[in-house]
Amino acid sequence: MPNEPAEQWRRVTLTSDGPILVEGPVEVVLDDGRIARSDRFTVALCVCRRSRVYPWCDTSHRARQRRTA
Template identity: 70%
Template structure:
């Protein structure tokens, strides 16, 4: 078992806002169905939104889909407005 106090044995994981999880590689990722996939890149972008066509690797598909802003729903013609909110 590696010494957790040895900083050279640590793997850096960076969580980005509205984007992928960046992991210093190489890495092996175990998927929810038990399959193991590997990347030998020095930094790996793992998809956090499941929109990637290359899942589990991020292919920036999240950039093509904009999340609706509920605060602007009233400004958009035809947008659904919750009748319970006054």
């Protein structure tokens, strides 16, 4: 629970053009209250919301080309 002391620190890695990487296992509370769990050693959380397996990243963000100025 959010207010309980953590047993162990979790490492979160922010990437400039991709998902957020979190050392697992993790429990993600979605905005509608559902809970998604993963026991993998590292999970990739989708930040673009294009993933078909949201909240997990499926690399859908790579399909879109960035514009150059």
